[in-house]
Amino acid sequence: MTTEEKFDLTTVQATQVLTNDMLWKGVTFGGTVAASPLQCAGILRTTAGVGQGASAVYDGITKLKMGAAINTAGYPLTITTSGFGAAATSGSPSIGRSMTTCASGDLLKVLVDFKSLPFWSNA
Numbered sequence: 001m002t003t004e005e006k007f008d009l010t011t012v013q014a015t016q017v018l019t020n021d022m023l024w025k026g027v028t029f030g031g032t033v034a035a036s037p038l039q040c041a042g043i044l045r046t047t048a049g050v051g052q053g054a055s056a057v058y059d060g061i062t063k064l065k066m067g068a069a070i071n072t073a074g075y076p077l078t079i080t081t082s083g084f085g086a087a088a089t090s091g092s093p094s095i096g097r098s099m100t101t102c103a104s105g106d107l108l109k110v111l112v113d114f115k116s117l118p119f120w121s122n123a
Helices: none
Strands: 007-013 026-028 040-044 053-065 076-079 085-087 096-098 107-113
Touching: 007 040, 040 107, 076 096, 076 107
Parallel strands: none
Antiparallel strands: 007 053, 026 040, 040 053, 053 107, 076 085, 096 107
């Protein structure tokens, strides 16, 4: 079971309906599901209707809905289309690191930091 621990939240105003199936995915400052890490405000933690506030984790330990398997704890992560998490590739922005392993579609325990997005150098 994936748990949350210490985290910091921000609020985004939803400009699309943010439903249960969007929870734990990347969300933008504009209140939509993110299509890339550079658009991301954080990981969506609450649902919201259009015009309502939704909470997003921008720093700390939380869950992330994965679009691909992660086989190595500590691996750098990124956000892909539809807000899913995936392994970062060399030269792509990293939103944090995996704390465990998972299969595609699972919730992964992650350490995220959206305050600044460093590019992973694969070094």
